[in-house]
Amino acid sequence: MNIARHLALIDELCFRPFPAEHGPSDVGDGGPGYHVVVLERSQGDCGTRAATVEQYEKYRDALYEVLASRWGDTDPFGLQGVLLRTALEEIPEPWASLSARARVAHLWEAEGTGRWVVVAVADQDGADDVQLLAVVTDVDPP
Numbered sequence: 298m299n300i301a302r303h304l305a306l307i308d309e310l311c312f313r314p315f316p317a318e319h320g321p322s323d324v325g326d327g328g329p330g331y332h333v334v335v336l337e338r339s340q341g342d343c344g345t346r347a348a349t350v351e352q353y354e355k356y357r358d359a360l361y362e363v364l365a366s367r368w369g370d371t372d373p374f375g376l377q378g379v380l381l382r383t384a385l386e387e388i389p390e391p392w393a394s395l396s397a398r399a400r401v402a403h404l405w406e407a408e409g410t411g412r413w414v415v416v417a418v419a420d421q422d423g424a425d426d427v428q429l430l431a432v433v434t435d436v437d438p439p
Contacts, residue, residue, distance in 0.1 A: 311412050
C-alpha cells in the first residue's frame with residue numbers, strides 16, 4: 298500500500314468537481330455530490346478471504362491514523378443501520394451503495410472543503426474482491 302499516493306488522491310478529490318451524472322470516472326465512480334475510488338483491490342491473490350479482510354482493515358486503520366492527525370479522531374461509523382434503512386426510505390448516494398459494500402467506515406468533515414472524506418473496507422459481497430475504498434462527498438452522512 299502506498300499511503301502517500303492514496304492521500305494525494307484523497308486530497309485531490311476534496312477539490313475536484315463532482316460528475317454531473319452517475320457512472321465511471323477516470324479515478325473510480327462518481328455522481329452528483331460524490332467520488333468513490335478503489336485504493337486497493339485484492340484481485341483474489343491475497344490468500345484466504347478472512348486474512349485479506351484483516352490486511353485491508355490494517356490498511357484502512359493506517360489511513361485513519363494519518364487523516365485523524367489532520368482532522369481529529371472519530372468513532373467508527375456503522376453502516377449496517379444505514380443498510381437497514383435503505384429498505385424503508387431513500388438513502389442518498391454514496392451512502393446507500395457504500396452501506397451495501399462495507400460494514401464500518403471512518404469519516405471526517407474535511408476542513409475548508411465542505412466535503413466528507415470516508416475510508417472503508419468493502420467486503421460484504423463474498424463473490425467480489427475485497428477493496429479499500431475512499432469516498433469524498435458533499436452529501437451529509439445519514
